[in-house]
Amino acid sequence: MRKKRLFHKKAGAVLLPLCLAAGLLSGCGGGSTDTKTEDNASAGEKVFYYGDTTFNAENDESDVNPHNGYSGWACIRYGIGETLFKYSDKMELEPWLAAEYEMTDENTWKITLRDNVTFSSGRRLDAQAAKECLDDLVSVHERAKGDLKIKEISADGQILTITTEEPVPALINYLSDPYGCIVDMEAGVSEDGNVAGTGPYIATEVKTDTGLTLVKNENYWDGEPKLDTIHVKTISDGDTMTMAMQSGELDAAYGLPYASLPLFAEKPYTISSVETSRSFFGQMNYDTPALQDEKVRKAIAMSIDKENFTKTLLDGNGTAAEGPFPANFAFGDDTVTAPKYNPEEARKLLEEAGWKDSDGDGYVDKNGENLTIRWVTYPSRQELPLLAESVQATMKEVGIKVDVNCSADFQSFLDKGEWDIYAGAFVCAPTGDPEYFFTTHCLDESSKNRGGYHSDKLQALEEEMKSAFDTEKRAELATQMTQTILDDNAFIFASHLKMSIVSGEGVTGLEAHPCDYYEITVDLDKN
Amino acid sequence: MKRDYTKLKCIILSILVGLLLLAAVFADHIVPYDPYAQDLEHALLPPGGAHLLGTDRYGRDMLSRVIMGGQTTIFSSLLLVLIIMTVGTMIGVFCGYNGGKTDTVLMRISDVFLAFPGMVFAIAVAGVTGGGIINAVVALACISWPKYARIARSQVMAMKEAPFIAAARLSGSGTWKIIRKHMLPNIAGPVLVTGVLDIGTMMMEIAGLSFLGLGAVPPIAEWGSMMSSGRSMLQTSPWVILAPGFAIFFTVMLFNLLGDTVRDVMDPRRNKRQKRKGD
Numbered sequence: 001m002r003k004k005r006l007f008h009k010k011a012g013a014v015l016l017p018l019c020l021a022a023g024l025l026s027g028c029g030g031g032s033t034d035t036k037t038e039d040n041a042s043a044g045e046k047v048f049y050y051g052d053t054t055f056n057a058e059n060d061e062s063d064v065n066p067h068n069g070y071s072g073w074a075c076i077r078y079g080i081g082e083t084l085f086k087y088s089d090k091m092e093l094e095p096w097l098a099a100e101y102e103m104t105d106e107n108t109w110k111i112t113l114r115d116n117v118t119f120s121s122g123r124r125l126d127a128q129a130a131k132e133c134l135d136d137l138v139s140v141h142e143r144a145k146g147d148l149k150i151k152e153i154s155a156d157g158q159i160l161t162i163t164t165e166e167p168v169p170a171l172i173n174y175l176s177d178p179y180g181c182i183v184d185m186e187a188g189v190s191e192d193g194n195v196a197g198t199g200p201y202i203a204t205e206v207k208t209d210t211g212l213t214l215v216k217n218e219n220y221w222d223g224e225p226k227l228d229t230i231h232v233k234t235i236s237d238g239d240t241m242t243m244a245m246q247s248g249e250l251d252a253a254y255g256l257p258y259a260s261l262p263l264f265a266e267k268p269y270t271i272s273s274v275e276t277s278r279s280f281f282g283q284m285n286y287d288t289p290a291l292q293d294e295k296v297r298k299a300i301a302m303s304i305d306k307e308n309f310t311k312t313l314l315d316g317n318g319t320a321a322e323g324p325f326p327a328n329f330a331f332g333d334d335t336v337t338a339p340k341y342n343p344e345e346a347r348k349l350l351e352e353a354g355w356k357d358s359d360g361d362g363y364v365d366k367n368g369e370n371l372t373i374r375w376v377t378y379p380s381r382q383e384l385p386l387l388a389e390s391v392q393a394t395m396k397e398v399g400i401k402v403d404v405n406c407s408a409d410f411q412s413f414l415d416k417g418e419w420d421i422y423a424g425a426f427v428c429a430p431t432g433d434p435e436y437f438f439t440t441h442c443l444d445e446s447s448k449n450r451g452g453y454h455s456d457k458l459q460a461l462e463e464e465m466k467s468a469f470d471t472e473k474r475a476e477l478a479t480q481m482t483q484t485i486l487d488d489n490a491f492i493f494a495s496h497l498k499m500s501i502v503s504g505e506g507v508t509g510l511e512a513h514p515c516d517y518y519e520i521t522v523d524l525d526k527n
Numbered sequence: 528m529k530r531d532y533t534k535l536k537c538i539i540l541s542i543l544v545g546l547l548l549l550a551a552v553f554a555d556h557i558v559p560y561d562p563y564a565q566d567l568e569h570a571l572l573p574p575g576g577a578h579l580l581g582t583d584r585y586g587r588d589m590l591s592r593v594i595m596g597g598q599t600t601i602f603s604s605l606l607l608v609l610i611i612m613t614v615g616t617m618i619g620v621f622c623g624y625n626g627g628k629t630d631t632v633l634m635r636i637s638d639v640f641l642a643f644p645g646m647v648f649a650i651a652v653a654g655v656t657g658g659g660i661i662n663a664v665v666a667l668a669c670i671s672w673p674k675y676a677r678i679a680r681s682q683v684m685a686m687k688e689a690p691f692i693a694a695a696r697l698s699g700s701g702t703w704k705i706i707r708k709h710m711l712p713n714i715a716g717p718v719l720v721t722g723v724l725d726i727g728t729m730m731m732e733i734a735g736l737s738f739l740g741l742g743a744v745p746p747i748a749e750w751g752s753m754m755s756s757g758r759s760m761l762q763t764s765p766w767v768i769l770a771p772g773f774a775i776f777f778t779v780m781l782f783n784l785l786g787d788t789v790r791d792v793m794d795p796r797r798n799k800r801q802k803r804k805g806d
Contacts, residue, residue: 239759259584259759308567313584379740389585389745393565404745 045228048526051241053255055234056209058380058408063193063206067141072178078214078232079520081181081197085172087515091432093172097182106167111160117221121187121196127155132185147174169469173431178517200225200522209234226525238382251526252503252510257382258315268505274512275326277429278497280383282421284490285451290371291420295353297489301339302346303398304391310495313386321493323482324428324437331434331478338486346398357399364399372401376419378410384423387494414450422450427516434478435465442485453490537788544785554598560588562595562748571764581766589770596748596771604730607664612722615675620706623683637673645670653741663742667732675718682714716793724786727779734775750775
């Protein structure tokens with residue numbers, strides 16, 4: 001009996017270290033794959049590490065399949081997919097996978113494709129492949145379907161003919177949106193959301209919220225990619241990314257906090273900056289009784305100090321905005337005017353609207369209730385919390401109380417109607433054409449018209465815009481439309497983003513582009 | 528022979544903590560600037576000159592914000608300790624005195640809470656209830672009460688069968704009177720010492736929750752959230768994060784030292800030792 005128990009004790013003593021050893025070994029097993037990739041790196045291959053804040057589900061970029069939400073942005077940004085046309089530095093259309101286009105009538109477009117392009121799957125790009133891709137796009141992607149209004153596509157050799165249901169003047173622009181990346185539908189979409197594109201790099205591993213691995217496309221049609229492997233790492237915390245950049249863990253990074261940019265101002269680092277049409281703006285909720293008063297909206301617009309916000313809080317990395325489009329557009333900020341920061345005037349307007357500080361608590365009130373604004377915003381764009389806190393202080397001066405609700409879960413507050421002003425960031429003209437912003441945000445049927453804004457004048461202008469083919473005419477209409485929403489103070493535009501990409505030692509060919517989504521190209525190199 | 532400085536130490540530390548509390552109470556009156564007034568023209572000024580601790584990215588005076596933040600941080604941790612001490616002791620006394628099934632059930636619940644990593648639970652609760660310093664206090668209170676319940680319960684159970692309780696009962700004292708007159712005064716010592724020792728820890732946890740964005744919401748001055756918002760400027764404008772950081776460090780240290788000395792002073796064995804020495 002006693003012996004038996006002794007045996008058990010011994011068995012236990014042996015078992016315990018065994019378990020521990022197994023645990024330790026399994027821990028090592030997880031790490032060993034990492035060391036393997038490091039080993040490859042030292043074997044004379046060019047390996048590049050790129051840090052990015054936005055490749056994650058929060059930004060609706062969960063993989064690289066262009067037909068899935070905003071994932072097309074990742075597809076084009078990392079050089080996996082390419083669109084039929086691309087933008088120049090001045091946001092003018094240039095041929096890319098297509099060689100040229102021709103409009104045969106208002107509803108018919110004839111696009112000639114290049115004949116030297118192959119997908120990474122090995123298939124040659126012809127009109128049939130492009131047709132398959134676009135057919136799938138409009139069948140699964142709501143936004144693309146609404147933009148393109150495609151009735152029929154026919155393929156003949158390298159000639160793609162697109163017929164639309166109604167005139168779509170900006171069709172070529174829309175085809176250049178990241179969702180228009182042409183991918184091989186025969187190869188299909190893998191389980192992790194990977195696709196076969198035509199770009200200089202091929203994704204081998206796609207992990208939502210973590211990053212992806214790219215390898216060189218040996219058969220790229222437009223030159224030889226210079227890097228063998230690129231690791232894109234999603235680092236949502238800006239400070240972590242700053243340190244990763246400083247320690248040399250990353251070769252380049254996009255989305256560093258403004259406060260850390262001065263750290264990279266000197267050699268060996270280089271910063272490439274460009275004005276984009278990404279704008280930070282507040283959207284009014286017309287369901288809030290107080291905001292239905294024109295004077296209150298104007299007073300709010302007048303109590304936001306845009307100049308100091310961009311100069312001090314964004315450290316000069318942006319420009320104060322009037323409307324949705326920066327001044328380098330023909331329909332940009334130079335052509336419209338918004339109320340200027342003027343607390344005095346704002347106070348007067350509030351008084352005219354019947355809001356007075358009768359109880360001496362520093363906030364204006366009416367019928368015994370303070371004027372309180374529920375300001376809903378989200379933190380993944382670092383400018384937004386700064387804007388919220390700045391607005392909170394300047395509005396307090398005027399007597400408006402602002403309750404900031406800054407949450408990654410902002411959508412649920414919007415859905416529940418628990419908001420008065422929603423502040424967000426949006427690339428207002430990703431395709432260089434102005435109509436997009438209005439159709440997404442300002443019209444009765446717009447999906448992002450969250451506040452229920454309605455203007456007869458704007459609806460009428462949009463009717464004209466729909467069928468205007470002349471670029472100058474479109475620009476003029478856009479100016480009028482912008483001025484309309486600014487006169488109504490339905491939106492308050494605070495600033496336009498200056499986008500900055502920091503490159504480390506020896507990195508060349510990484511330039512920020514005004515459209516926001518061309519980052520990794522065939523030119524990228526590291527010496 | 529070495530003199531015993533414990534009492535002196537206790538007095539000095541009490542005075543220091545008293546000063547800190549006074550500063551927190553009268554924070555509104557002693558701040559040199561309005562801690563919430565933004566002045567973007569004077570953002571990120573280094574310490575010195577008109578702003579002793581410099582200014583933050585909104586041009587707010589750091590010294591004023593640290594003082595004002597002290598009010599938030601210290602008062603919320605005191606409130607938290609008070610809540611868990613009261614609730615924990617009440618539950619503990621109830622369980623220890625009555626015993627039975629309620630005792631078993633309540634103690635198993637407290638076991639569950641004790642087995643849970645505190646901060647993780649607090650983050651979950653604060654995440655569900657949303658931001659705000661009161662929510663952070665509630666979240667931490669949910670997880671921290673069992674400690675006091677355990678202490679109070681064991682003390683009461685040990686005391687329940689003591690002759691003086693039996694005597695009190697025989698002379699006609701009711702339950703309520705026994706608890707109030709005989710038990711609470713006897714368990715007050717250990718509970719209070721634990722409470723004072725806990726203030727520092729609780730302060731760290733509240734600041735920690737605020738740092739994660741689950742406690743105080745901007746623009747409320749609170750040390751944890753001030754550190755969090757200054758995080759990105761650690762390398763470029765370090766005073767923005769160092770000022771609240773040192774404030775937390777000194778305050779927590781002060782409360783911990785006070786807790787230690789209070790424990791020494793209240794320690795019955797120490798008095799005995801001294802008496803023996805006196806003999």
